[in-house]
Each structure stands twice: as structure tokens, then as C-alpha cells.
Amino acid sequence: MFSNAINNKYEYLFAADKSANTIHIGYGIDDNYARCMGTSILSICRHNNAAFTFHILAVKLNHTNIDRIKNLARQLNINIIVYEINPAILRELPTFVHLPLPTYFRFILPYILHEEKYIYYIDADIICLNSANKLFSLDLQNNIIAAVPDLDWMNKKRNKALQLKDHTYFNAGVLVINIAVWNNFSVMDKVLAVIKKDPVLFRYLDQDALNVVLHNKVLYLDKIYNCIDPAAVNRNDIVFLHFAAHPKPWNIAWPISSICNDFNRHLYSACEQHTPWKNEVLQMPRNYKEMKVYAKALRHNGNIVKSLGWYIKYLVKKYAG
Incomplete structure (x- = not known):
């Protein structure tokens, strides 16, 4: 094969x-x-x-x-x-x-x-x-x-x-x-x-x-x-931290999302800045699922008007795109 x-x-x-x-x-x-x-x-x-x-x-x-x-x-x-x-x-x-x-x-x-x-x-x-x-x-x-x-x-x-x-x-x-x-x-x-x-x-x-x-x-x-939920373990013991949920730390929605907190906020970026990808900007939504996630993060951050705009983009992309 x-x-x-x-x-x-x-x-x-x-x-x-x-x-x-x-x-x-x-x-x-x-x-x-x-x-x-x-x-x-x-x-x-x-x-x-x-x-x-x-x-x-x-x-x-x-x-x-x-x-x-x-x-x-x-x-x-x-x-x-x-x-x-x-x-x-x-x-x-x-x-x-x-x-x-x-x-x-x-x-x-x-x-x-x-x-x-x-x-x-x-x-x-x-x-x-x-x-x-x-x-x-x-x-x-x-x-x-x-x-x-x-x-x-x-x-x-x-x-x-x-x-x-x-x-x-x-x-x-x-x-x-x-x-x-x-x-x-x-x-x-x-x-x-x-x-x-x-x-x-x-x-x-x-x-x-x-x-x-x-x-x-x-x-x-x-x-x-393979730590998905840091609250379930001693954070100091974590060997591999898995950013399994969305948004990801390289997404535009990450800093304003509900899953970004004092513990994990800069863990990824602190490593990325030492790689050849260090000058990459945060990634804009690429598909309808990421549009929905961004809309949710904007709403969580109190930006209701912009959140609504991205939710409409999500609906259009999902059902008409």
C-alpha cells in the first residue's frame, strides 16, 4: 500500500x-x-x-x-x-x-x-x-x-x-x-x-x-x-501541553478567548519567538469553524458588533460557501 x-x-x-x-x-x-x-x-x-x-x-x-x-x-x-x-x-x-x-x-x-x-x-x-x-x-x-x-x-x-x-x-x-x-x-x-x-x-x-x-x-x-486540561494536574509537572481546543495560540482569537488565561497565555509565543517562524502574525480565520470561534471570542471580550459581523461571515461560509 x-x-x-x-x-x-x-x-x-x-x-x-x-x-x-x-x-x-x-x-x-x-x-x-x-x-x-x-x-x-x-x-x-x-x-x-x-x-x-x-x-x-x-x-x-x-x-x-x-x-x-x-x-x-x-x-x-x-x-x-x-x-x-x-x-x-x-x-x-x-x-x-x-x-x-x-x-x-x-x-x-x-x-x-x-x-x-x-x-x-x-x-x-x-x-x-x-x-x-x-x-x-x-x-x-x-x-x-x-x-x-x-x-x-x-x-x-x-x-x-x-x-x-x-x-x-x-x-x-x-x-x-x-x-x-x-x-x-x-x-x-x-x-x-x-x-x-x-x-x-x-x-x-x-x-x-x-x-x-x-x-x-x-x-x-x-x-x-498529553495534558489537555491543566486544572486536572499539577501544572509544574506537565511534560506535554496539548492545545487541543480552539482557538489555537497562533490564532487571532486566542488572546481574547475564554480558554486563554494567565497560565497558558504566553507559553506558545515564548517558544515560537525563538524559531524561524518568529515574525509570523496571529492567523486570521481560514474556514467557517474558525470564523465561529472568532465570533465567540469577540463576544466573550465584549465586542458584540464585531462578533455579530463574524458570525454572519461564518453562516455565509458554512451554508453558501
């Missing part, structure tokens, strides 16, 4: 350490998520003294982002390999505005890196706040993945929708993948089969499907390794 998966491959190899103990970290992105992925990579390198190779699976990136990725590798003295994925191999799979095609790229990583033991998949909207040494030293034994339980309401909602019993629904934003066991179990084939069978059921696409396919094959991690 993956013989024609890669259109191009770009290797930026600047790591001085040629150690066999290289930690392999993977991302799946498009141009819209390049800047936050760069910030994620910098945050990991800042808090961890290790030999890293970052594997970026992407649909065709523009030249600006390719150059910035190369500059980031040089700046941090790390290895970054970019795989330009042929989107045709996944063309039959459903996508949503907020869940584009690259969300499936995590499934391709174990096939590309089949000679390695583990691959650490991380969503691009995650930043590292502390050392992840314990996670990088983890022994999965015969478990296919390690993952973090999702929020309690998501656990109840998705288990009910997917008819999963005696299961803890996990968030797929951080996955430690046991490559040989994953490939032997044909996870990709099984995930695609269940999604194609009933695509409407899988509201969260590959994450839902992974929970179905990997039931009882998961080593569960502490929430500090």
Missing part, C-alpha cells in the same frame, strides 16, 4: 551525536501546521538533552516552510527528515475542516521506520514544558501503543458512541508506538477497514478508530504526557 506513499524526501542532518540511542519523533502536518510544529520541536529540544531525529510527514509544503524547517534543524543541531506524502494513497478516507488529511499520517510512520523500535508521535499543537526522559525510557513490552486517557466527558461520550465496554478512551495526540508489534498487528489496515465501514460513526476519525482497534492493547500514561 505504501510503495508509492512518498513523493519526495528531504534530509536535514545537523546532529553532532551519531548515537544509536536516537529518539525518533514524528509529526503529520500541512502548511497550516508548520509553524506550530516548529515551535513544538524547539520546545522538546529545549527541555531534553538527547539525540533526536524528527520525522515530518506532510502534504506538499511551500518553499518558505521547507527553508524554515531546514534552518530550524541547523539552529538546534538536530536531524529533521521531511517526507512529502502522496495524498492519493488516502484519498478515500473522510476528513473534516478541523481534521484534515495529515491526521492519518501517524499511521504511515511505523511502516517508514520499520527498522526502529519505537516512534513517538506528537500532534503539532503540543509543546513540551519539562523533561520527557521517563517517557523516552519507557518499555512498552507487548503493548502496541502507550497513550494518555482523554478527558472524562470524552471518555463517556465516545465509548457510548463506539459501543466500547470496559475501555478507557485515549487521546491520540501523543502516542508511543511499538513499531514491530504495530506492523505485525496490521493496525493501519484494521483502522482503515473500520472507518470505511461506517465513516459517520467516527466523529474523531482515526482517533476513534484507534480506540476500537487497539482495545486492551494500550499502556496508559499519566495525563502530564
Whole structure:
């Protein structure tokens, strides 16, 4: 299936350490998520003294982002390999505005890196706040993945929708993948089969499907390794902070939204300003969902007239665009 998966491959190899103990970290992105992925990579390198190779699976990136990725590798003295994925191999799979095609790229990583033991998949909207040494030293034994339980309401909602019993629904934003066991179990084939069978059921696409396919094959991690709700843990212990909700910290709506607070307000920007994307401005809404989020943030901030204007734009984009 993956013989024609890669259109191009770009290797930026600047790591001085040629150690066999290289930690392999993977991302799946498009141009819209390049800047936050760069910030994620910098945050990991800042808090961890290790030999890293970052594997970026992407649909065709523009030249600006390719150059910035190369500059980031040089700046941090790390290895970054970019795989330009042929989107045709996944063309039959459903996508949503907020869940584009690259969300499936995590499934391709174990096939590309089949000679390695583990691959650490991380969503691009995650930043590292502390050392992840314990996670990088983890022994999965015969478990296919390690993952973090999702929020309690998501656990109840998705288990009910997917008819999963005696299961803890996990968030797929951080996955430690046991490559040989994953490939032997044909996870990709099984995930695609269940999604194609009933695509409407899988509201969260590959994450839902992974929970179905990997039931009882998961080593569960502490929430500090994929923290979606900082109030549920000791903030000082958070290793990976996941900006899973909308707006994102690089959106124009972020500073005025209800989810932006004294704790998280500047965490992302403080990292991004040290990356090649440091001069990027906050991003305006690109689709109807982001228009709705911006309208809501404006209303929260007391700007009712402007909020109404963006809500009208949202309605027009959604139903007439």
C-alpha cells in the first residue's frame, strides 16, 4: 500500500551525536501546521538533552516552510527528515475542516521506520514544558501503543458512541508506538477497514478508530504526557501541553478567548519567538469553524458588533460557501 506513499524526501542532518540511542519523533502536518510544529520541536529540544531525529510527514509544503524547517534543524543541531506524502494513497478516507488529511499520517510512520523500535508521535499543537526522559525510557513490552486517557466527558461520550465496554478512551495526540508489534498487528489496515465501514460513526476519525482497534492493547500514561486540561494536574509537572481546543495560540482569537488565561497565555509565543517562524502574525480565520470561534471570542471580550459581523461571515461560509 505504501510503495508509492512518498513523493519526495528531504534530509536535514545537523546532529553532532551519531548515537544509536536516537529518539525518533514524528509529526503529520500541512502548511497550516508548520509553524506550530516548529515551535513544538524547539520546545522538546529545549527541555531534553538527547539525540533526536524528527520525522515530518506532510502534504506538499511551500518553499518558505521547507527553508524554515531546514534552518530550524541547523539552529538546534538536530536531524529533521521531511517526507512529502502522496495524498492519493488516502484519498478515500473522510476528513473534516478541523481534521484534515495529515491526521492519518501517524499511521504511515511505523511502516517508514520499520527498522526502529519505537516512534513517538506528537500532534503539532503540543509543546513540551519539562523533561520527557521517563517517557523516552519507557518499555512498552507487548503493548502496541502507550497513550494518555482523554478527558472524562470524552471518555463517556465516545465509548457510548463506539459501543466500547470496559475501555478507557485515549487521546491520540501523543502516542508511543511499538513499531514491530504495530506492523505485525496490521493496525493501519484494521483502522482503515473500520472507518470505511461506517465513516459517520467516527466523529474523531482515526482517533476513534484507534480506540476500537487497539482495545486492551494500550499502556496508559499519566495525563502530564498529553495534558489537555491543566486544572486536572499539577501544572509544574506537565511534560506535554496539548492545545487541543480552539482557538489555537497562533490564532487571532486566542488572546481574547475564554480558554486563554494567565497560565497558558504566553507559553506558545515564548517558544515560537525563538524559531524561524518568529515574525509570523496571529492567523486570521481560514474556514467557517474558525470564523465561529472568532465570533465567540469577540463576544466573550465584549465586542458584540464585531462578533455579530463574524458570525454572519461564518453562516455565509458554512451554508453558501
